Amino acid sequence: MSIITSLTESGTVDVAVIGAGAAGMMAAIEAARVGAKVLLIERNREPGKKLATTGNGRCNYTNLDMENLVGGKYRGCNPEFSEIPLESFGPEQAVEWFRGIGIEPKYRGNYVYPNSDQASSVVTALWDEVVHSGVQVLLGTLIRKVRRNESEAVNHTGREQYSSQENHGKSRGVKSYRTDGFLLDIEGCDNVIRAKKLILATGSRAVPKTGSTGDGYVWSKALGHTLVPQVPALTAVKCKGSHYKNMAGVRTDAKLCVKVSGETVAAEEGELQLTDYGISGIPVFQISRHVAYGLRDEKEVSVYINFLPNISDSKEEISEFYKERAERLAYKEMGSFFTGLLNQKLGNVLLQMANIDRKLPVSKLSGKQLKALSALTVSFKAECVEVNPFANAQCAAGGINTAEVDPHTMESKLVKGLYFAGEILDIDGICGGYNLQWAWSSGFIAGNAAAG
Numbered sequence: 001m002s003i004i005t006s007l008t009e010s011g012t013v014d015v016a017v018i019g020a021g022a023a024g025m026m027a028a029i030e031a032a033r034v035g036a037k038v039l040l041i042e043r044n045r046e047p048g049k050k051l052a053t054t055g056n057g058r059c060n061y062t063n064l065d066m067e068n069l070v071g072g073k074y075r076g077c078n079p080e081f082s083e084i085p086l087e088s089f090g091p092e093q094a095v096e097w098f099r100g101i102g103i104e105p106k107y108r109g110n111y112v113y114p115n116s117d118q119a120s121s122v123v124t125a126l127w128d129e130v131v132h133s134g135v136q137v138l139l140g141t142l143i144r145k146v147r148r149n150e151s152e153a154v155n156h157t158g159r160e161q162y163s164s165q166e167n168h169g170k171s172r173g174v175k176s177y178r179t180d181g182f183l184l185d186i187e188g189c190d191n192v193i194r195a196k197k198l199i200l201a202t203g204s205r206a207v208p209k210t211g212s213t214g215d216g217y218v219w220s221k222a223l224g225h226t227l228v229p230q231v232p233a234l235t236a237v238k239c240k241g242s243h244y245k246n247m248a249g250v251r252t253d254a255k256l257c258v259k260v261s262g263e264t265v266a267a268e269e270g271e272l273q274l275t276d277y278g279i280s281g282i283p284v285f286q287i288s289r290h291v292a293y294g295l296r297d298e299k300e301v302s303v304y305i306n307f308l309p310n311i312s313d314s315k316e317e318i319s320e321f322y323k324e325r326a327e328r329l330a331y332k333e334m335g336s337f338f339t340g341l342l343n344q345k346l347g348n349v350l351l352q353m354a355n356i357d358r359k360l361p362v363s364k365l366s367g368k369q370l371k372a373l374s375a376l377t378v379s380f381k382a383e384c385v386e387v388n389p390f391a392n393a394q395c396a397a398g399g400i401n402t403a404e405v406d407p408h409t410m411e412s413k414l415v416k417g418l419y420f421a422g423e424i425l426d427i428d429g430i431c432g433g434y435n436l437q438w439a440w441s442s443g444f445i446a447g448n449a450a451a452g
């Protein structure tokens with residue numbers, strides 16, 4: 001086994017960053033800018049594989065709406081953790097920082113994209129800056145294991161020194177160790193990388209084909225950290241029932257309310273997409289972490305959908321509205337009752353679920369049938385079976401327990417010299433640029449702190 005020595009004269013880098021994703025590139029650039037000798041290691045042959053796919057290829061890299069951050073836009077067991085990093089390096093700073101490397105902002109409301117509308121240009125600009133700032137890089141290099149570089153402390157006679165336990169009646173005590181940075185083992189290679197400080201920016205398990213396979217979780221656990229269970233977040237939800245097939249492709253405005261064991265845990269409004277297996281679209285992505293955790297705990301999870309949120313949330317009011325509509329359209333058949341009000345496919349399914357024949361004259365609709373339709377319209381119960389897997393999730397909820405990390409520096413409270421940045425931490429943002437902003441904020445802080 002040999003130490004990679006070509007990196008610095010001593011064979012040790014000041015800061016090693018594992019993962020050339022959004023957070024890792026930001027951290028490496030910042031650490032190098034303040035003068036540290038930085039090595040950035042990435043398993044893929046190209047950097048920013050996931051970043052290049054963001055925002056439908058356009059990269060929604062931040063969002064100026066920073067209201068209701070804690071528990072609203074940023075979630076986790078300890079969402080307050082996100083406050084300090086986001087205050088230190090928030091969206092305005094991110095926009096200016098990116099202008100500094102050539103990315104001009106394009107604003108769509110509060111959502112910020114590169115003016116080129118190309119996620120690939122964000123990757124290229126970051127990578128150019130990685131190189132320009134003097135970061136040394138190892139692409140196509142999979143780190144297999146991360147260890148503390150512990151050397152046994154020796155006394156001046158050259159003999160092994162033992163801890164004070166020896167003085168408490170034990171013949172052989174516990175050896176004391178001096179921690180001197182980290183050793184990084186490379187897959188398929190005997191070389192070892194030696195680093196004084198280490199930033200883990202290996203992402204989560206979401207979309208593993210981009211290189212994010214959760215390796216950082218395993219190393220962190222071995223180093224003493226606890227993990228909040230990880231579940232897919234920002235993903236679609238599979239639901240029970242064959243009727244979804246008949247609604248596949250429908251897009252409709254809706255209000256969603258997630259109940260876990262009967263208790264409301266989240267609500268969201270927006271354009272719902274119905275698929276042949278269940279529900280999708282931005283509002284479903286936003287609530288999916290709650291569904292995933294509920295199902296993980298083997299609880300009953302349902303999403304109640306109001307298909308007419310612009311008219312009313314109340315069953316009684318919708319009932320009144322339907323009654324009046326039925327009077328107006330008394331000359332029609334029920335098959336046309338929803339025409340011009342709801343998507344036709346959706347209307348047909350509601351009729352089917354209420355056992356109402358499409359040929360029934362609207363004038364013959366009974367009070368009971370009208371109530372059943374109203375209930376289905378305002379409070380359609382989607383029984384959740386599972387969320388789409390990590391392969392299809394835009395991010396993961398869970399990760400490194402943030403109670404064990406200092407939000408001012410991103411340094412581990414348990415392992416000196418170990419830092420975290422990005423999605424590896426137990427902070428997940430909602431859709432809209434919040435996850436990338438988290439990568440920039442945490443990466444910026446970790447890079448500066450590790451180099452300091």
Ligand SMILES: Cc1cc2nc3c(=O)[nH]c(=O)nc-3n(C[C@H](O)[C@H](O)[C@H](O)COP(=O)(O)OP(=O)(O)OC[C@H]3O[C@@H](n4cnc5c(N)ncnc54)[C@H](O)[C@@H]3O)c2cc1C
Nearest residue numbers: 019021022023043054055060143203211422423433435436
């Ligand atoms: C389809 C899609 C669209 C998205 N769109 C948006 C959006 O528009 N706006 C937004 O804010 N967020 C978006 N996100 C979420 C956002 O992309 C992520 O939250 C963010 O990229 C996470 O950055 P990261 O640097 O923490 O992790 P990653 O980008 O996952 O980077 C981790 C890197 O570490 C490397 N790595 C892992 N293990 C090892 C190892 N053992 N050795 C060496 N290297 C390793 C990986 O190869 C990877 O390159 C989207 C996500 C997806 C999947």
